[in-house]
Amino acid sequence: MAIALEQARRAATVGEVPVGAVVVDAAGRVIARAHNRVESPPDPAGHAEILALRAAAEVLGSPRLTECDLVVTLEPCAMCAQAIAHARIRRLVFGAYDPKGGAVEHGPRLFSQPTCHHRPEVVGGVEETAASALLKAFFAARR
């Protein structure tokens, strides 16, 4: 989570919403890291999780990351939660809860849907204060 938070900080410095993610393989090695990149290059799907999953898939040469965990500073939205299911991620660890946009513990609660084909183990609230502080500072500065 420290590396994911560092990625989130980097996002803020380039004007992107400060969310960072890493993918960790079965041996505990960080094989991919990313932060939100929605504005530049323009990509509506440029969330940290999507970019980290894609990078990890490239490293492992497979779209199925069955032995891997994903660590992200914010509760994933529906797009990212479903991508995590598509990637067969073993465990999802996230920082701040997101009552508005989150889709794991809020809203559609994707992994609890009967149609969900893969449910990772989920651990929420890890380093919640640090992850949340980054987001609050970012949006306060924009207002």
Add this chain to the structure above:
Amino acid sequence: MAIALEQARRAATVGEVPVGAVVVDAAGRVIARAHNRVESPPDPAGHAEILALRAAAEVLGSPRLTECDLVVTLEPCAMCAQAIAHARIRRLVFGAYDPKGGAVEHGPRLFSQPTCHHRPEVVGGVEETAASALLKAFFAARR
């Protein structure tokens, strides 16, 4: 939809699930087209919709495609439906309904969630038979 179906056919020829998508701008021009590319290069988020949205964002220089429509041969999953909301797509037109993986008219019905921040106009079932036939032929050949 004819161009989206042509993309879906191309997907099948390279061993990808035959789903195709196009993004159409306010003037009715096709500005992006894509088909599923999950296996090569490996990308768990490599659905036609995500790839078409990203390509369209690049063309327009913005992640917000407010005047654009997305046409896709299959009902979007939760990942793609949320990406469509993130991109502020004006109208979503899809072909075959997907009771198992679809997240627009099935499962989490993302655009009906109270937390959904953008709801496109939705038209489903366009060229449903053709879109569905492609998928059935693909999976029958794999069994």
